[in-house]
Amino acid sequence: MLRLEKRPVPSRFWTIMTPVVAVVATMVAGGLLFAFLGKDPVAAIRTIFWDPIFSEFAWYYRAQLLVKAAPLILIALGLSLGFRAGIWNIGAEGQYIVGAITGAAVGLAFYPLDAWYIFPLMILAGALGGWAWAMIPALLKIRFGTNEILVSLMLVYVAEQLLAKMSLGLLKNPDGHGFPGSRNFQEYPSAHNVELIEGTGMHGGVLAGFIAVIAAYVLLNRHILGYQIRLTGQSARAARFAGVRPKLLVAFCLGTSGALAGLAGLFEVAGPAGQITIDFNVGYGFTAIIVAFLGRLHPVGILLAGLLMALTYVGGEIAQANLRLPAAAIQAFQGMLLFFLLGFDVLANYRIRPIKREVA
Amino acid sequence: MDLSAINPLVLIASLMVAATPILLAAIGELVVEKSGVLNLGVEGMMITGAICGFAIAVESSSPWLGLLAAAGGGALLALVFGVLTQFFLSNQVATGLALTLFGLGLSALLGQGYAGIKPPPSPRLDVPFLADLPVLGRVLFQHDYMVYISILIVACVWAVLKYTRAGLILRAVGESHDAAHALGYKVVRIRLMAIAFGGACAGLGGAYLSLIRVPQWTEGMTAGAGWIALAIVVFASWRPWGVLLGAYLFGGVTVLQLNLQAAGLELPVEYLSMAPYLITILVLVIMSADRGRAALNAPAALGKIFHASS
Amino acid sequence: MNHIRSILAAAALSLGLAAPAAAQDPLKVGFVYVGPIGDFGWSYQHDQGRLAVEEEFGDNVETVYQESVPEGADAERVLTQMALSGTDLIFTTSFGYMDPTLNVAKKFPNVKFEHATGYKRAPNVSTYSGRFYEGRTVLGHIAGHMTKTNKIGYIASFPIPEVVRGINAAYLAAKAVNPDVKFSVVWVSTWFDPAKEADAANALIDQGADVLMQHTDSPAAMTIAEDKGIYAFGQASDMERFGPNAQLTAIVDNWNPYYIERVHAVLEGTWESQDSWHGLAEGMTQMAPLSDAIPDDVKASTQEIIDKLASGEMHSFEGPINRQDGSAWLAEGERAEDGTLLGMDFYVEGIEGSLPK
Known part of the structure; x- marks a missing residue:
């Protein structure tokens, strides 16, 4: 079992890293969703995150x-x-x-x-x-x-x-x-x-x-x-x-x-x-x-x-x-991104520690 | 204008139907908030319940299985919120809003093959003899089962909160999670159960829309009902029977507004459509002006993050 | 403005996107929808048109579409994006896309645009719409015959000319066959809210309406009518599946022939900016099959009206017609001008209640 331990001060490293980790996790989960819908996951992720900034019409x-x-x-x-x-x-x-x-x-x-x-x-x-x-x-x-x-x-x-x-x-x-x-x-x-x-x-x-x-x-x-x-x-x-x-x-x-x-x-x-x-x-x-x-x-x-x-x-x-891609898939994808961002945020303020005895 | 065309008994009967989805969602949210958690994702859970219920009802031709699936789907989605807020300690307001966004997208994805299909009909409860009573029959005894089940749920929630140990624990957790934790109650587990219950009720409310009230599946069909359910919980100052009253009043204002128009009463439409919201604000003000009472009922730990430090 | 326009034009030219596709490349046709294609109403019908184009031209065309695009700034971006990625012809299928369409068209003079239900045109922007009021005349005729309570329930969205025109056309036709008929109009202030539309249908039925018409997008009212055992008419799309007994007929927005014709024109190089307002004659407005609940003689007279409207022998608004306040609008035998119809903001004589102002 794991438990959370509050950090005395927020971790500077994780404060910066959690959004990155969350975005990567969303890419994986979103990629699975897109693959499930029969689309090329790599192309879809690249289109969403890369094309607006670096593509030909950027x-x-x-x-x-x-x-x-x-x-x-x-x-x-x-x-x-x-x-x-x-x-x-x-x-x-x-x-x-x-x-x-x-x-x-x-x-x-x-x-x-x-x-x-x-x-x-x-x-x-x-x-x-x-x-x-x-x-x-x-x-x-x-x-x-x-x-x-x-x-x-x-x-x-x-x-x-x-x-x-x-x-x-x-x-x-x-x-x-x-x-x-x-x-x-x-x-x-x-x-x-x-x-x-x-x-x-x-x-x-x-x-x-x-x-x-x-x-x-x-x-x-x-x-x-x-x-x-x-x-x-x-x-x-x-x-x-x-x-x-x-x-x-x-x-x-x-x-x-x-x-x-x-x-x-x-x-x-x-x-x-x-x-x-x-x-x-x-x-x-x-x-x-x-x-x-x-x-x-x-x-x-x-x-x-x-x-x-x-x-x-x-x-x-x-x-x-x-x-x-259907508009609905994009909406669900955005929801996932938010979930991951909000969820991983815990790492900034808490430390994960293994413990021996089970505590709910 | 012909106001005599409005039969008050018929009006009451139709407002009960109109209010049932928000009633279900609101009573679920009440339990969640009583446990000290604010889940703003009601709309997302409702719409997910609407499609889960619809899809399963169509596939199995059983409205009952559909309703069950709706409750399951709503609860499952609510648990995403539960895990994020209880284990990962994320902010409840933001997570709830994200849940709505996700639910709207997910439901539209799930529902892609189900637009334009008719669901199996839901049985009506025509109570023998009573349904034929001259006045009360139409109002009280000629609805579908879910109208009665929703009232039953309200009664159960009321009884459990008021008279049972489980209710006491739930309230204690919502009042002060630290104190409850110190007394040895499993705060996170209790809250997760409350969140799942809230999701199940919201899912049922959504399925009532897609299976009985409208009945059909269309993307975004809850059209804001989840937000109204949130308002009703506060309107009721966290009392189960208050939720029933609030839901019926809100359903009533909308239905009355449409009936007045159908009777030919000339009122500016947009202002009429504003009326339910303005009246809710008015009631909120009146209630809060009566200092103390509403505040007494509000769970003190509402929306606060719990982390057991010992 | 000129600066960006020239950048965009240069970009388009350098990529060889500006000219209509060369012989081997398929023509790229774009569609922008205001709702989800699964709405079974407005956007659904436009998407049927897209599918018809694909079917007709096969490998010679490639279609792209975007659903649920909000009107305003987002529409402008979506249109620009389509134009940038080499789309040759773009159909923008909602009134609210009017100004965004014109703006983008200005920047991409070589891309052709078709805007539905609007009134602004440019050398590379055409407009098109259906004379759906002709369909309303047909509905009114049937409703006037079929009602027993002489009360027709009408679920309306917003008091815009398109909706007002529909109410007037239906009322005049109903009144012509049933002098006692009354219209009860409920404004729901939304295009799409199935629950509210269902509530409105219930309210109208509770107060004695036995035939329902709607000018909102969801099939909710149809399902309620089926449930309550009364009659209703489908809107935008054939809604028979929602009310096999209730639906008397439906006004079907059939964009297929127009879309095929316009794509054909681009392929042939004969495309020109124009304004099309097509009705029963051209098939843009279509009636779903008449229900067997309609008695044979009424069926026959209905068919006659459809034929006469299509041939131009009859017009939905033909004098003498007075405005609601009793002032004269059309003299004996006079037909309404399109301009007046397009901006219609008054009820005709006989309708009770007043338009929300």
Whole structure:
């Protein structure tokens, strides 16, 4: 029998090595799955992990990795603050939607005016929208002690209905022949979230993502608020003695994560997606929760985890088209990758020791 | 508008059917959470149960075998979560979400040959004499077996938690795993059993959808029911009968909304569709404003990682 | 923008991908679906079209497809990826792919695109859609005859022109044969949620509807109708297997002939950008076999309507028709223009309730 023994300090070696081991294990298990489906496992794994970065068309895919990873990283960074302090916002998907709606609404209100200040205003509105949506669970928690997990989750479904309402009503493109969906921001330069350097995928959201990584790093390591967040996560009681005001912390963590999710929504709607539609959201808010944990709630870890998730998305799409792997197989493969990453993480904090007597 | 077309008794009968999948999933999750584990993978376990149950029912032409397989499939998937969180000490929120992702993919893979097939019909329980009662007959005694079984499960969970030693141990483990461990209880083993039970119930809930309520297999057919089950557990503040009430209320709001539309009541549709979620939030607020009670029922060790250091 | 376009074009040219395949290479045809091909509705029917293309041209074509592609940014990447890997003709099969299709088409002027149900075209982008409302007229005619309670249940997704057009067409046809008929429309705010669709079907049946129509994608309502012993119509695909007794007929989206025709055009070098809105005449809209539950005389009159719609002798929207508020829309003998139909956002006179705004 084996048992786990807690390390006094996390192992530096395994902290770096576990993701590698997990990815290799996923390749083996995923390869078996693909082989079982009658596909060449080596080709499938190579397509998913190698082609997006090194293949002939990688110059295009590399840019797409950034586009796909940016919203995940932005949202996950915000969530990680709250998660560290034991504040569970799992409704980022809703805040992402509302941020997109408010940001887009501001842009559309100015149409067809041509002015430099429109896009900055949209960014502001997007962040505010996400912030406001997240403040609903925050205020309810502060005032009544209502469970924020549930309220934020319920608000996702409310936001989805709101999105449908907006794309069919208020924000519908008046020149769209009655079809649902707003005007396309790609055709409205003043409101378009353009690529900053052409061909690189670097749009405003990617830039914001990088800035947010640095800001979160500084906040957590150099700022009193970061210290308070970490302290609250370790021991809420101790934090209170140390002068942390839990209500303020709830408002800050939920508000910040909401604002970042709202920003992500705005950059997406004004850039890659282009318009408000009924199916605008594709689950970034939920995937970001996993990204936050994969990155061990650390800003740099989240950056890497976001890129890894993006890689499986983009690579998975290539594998679907080139090898005819069903979309479901890719989804199951992603699930496996997450299982292995989460499972092997134990090695960083614990040591495996053989023992003689059986202990359950 | 013709509201007289809505027969309240018929409405109650159909809301019972509409609520059964989420009721099953929620009562399972309640047991899991009572043991101090938060499994957010309900949706993944439900959809896996839906396809396992469907496939076996079709292959064996027996809905009962199908339901059994659904429970087995759900439990098996839940044990993946159990092993990861209990042995490998992974984070429960993230692992649960990953479980949902994996379950959705796995079910779609398993179900590739089963789209467009009709499952064998499930027997109805028309209780002799009682089913013909003028008022209660339609509401209470004309359903399929699973509606009654789901209520029975709720009653059992309630009785076990309240009156038996097993229930006491389960609650103790959820309250403080360290104390329970010190008393000599096998925390990990107990939690694994609770997780498997939760998976089995979620699987049954999924199979109720694919075998009885809809009945057919389509990818992604649970369409978020698992998330609602999670909400209902908290809504019920971890009390079994509260789960029953919550599930029926939630099922009721959806069914009522559709019935009002069918009766010609003009209400903005999107706002109507928001209603169940808003009402749940409202109830959550009212309950939590009544300080103490909900908090008393919440398992203190919920979501915390247990590692026996001695 | 020009910069990247030239890179992409250069890349395509240098690899010899830009020109339609040389004689020995098979033509590569791509399909992008919004749902899983196992949905037994919309995406399933498009995939049937892909299979028909493979069957027709054998080794002369190679098909690739991608299922469950979200609309928006992801669609644009999937399309670019297809174009980069040498696909010559790409069918994008959902309305939401409109702008992504146009964007990618701009970057790959030598790849041909076909976008379903949209209205934006370019020199290398065609659009196509089915006149499914003609099918609705047929359903309405049968429903008007078959209902005993004079109440038709209609499960609708979102109030977009396509759906509104269907309700209007069905209602006018039903009303023509049964002046007492009433439509009860339930908006479920989803294209695909089998449980909710089943609940909606139950609610309508509980309130006396004895014939169901749907404009959502799952066969859930059909199975409920079968279970409750009432009638229903299949949507997008023949759903007889879900309701052998319940299904009266179904509107079948038959993309096969169009897909074969367009692939043929590319092979022949005669492909040009165009807009196709095909109905019963061209076979893009098809009716599944009429059920034996329909009495012979109704069968005969139904067949007559199908034939007349196909030949153009009859039109689904032919005056006199008023709008719901009583204002005149079409005068005696006047037929609706395609433009009005494409943007239809009003009920015709006689339908109760109002469109969700």
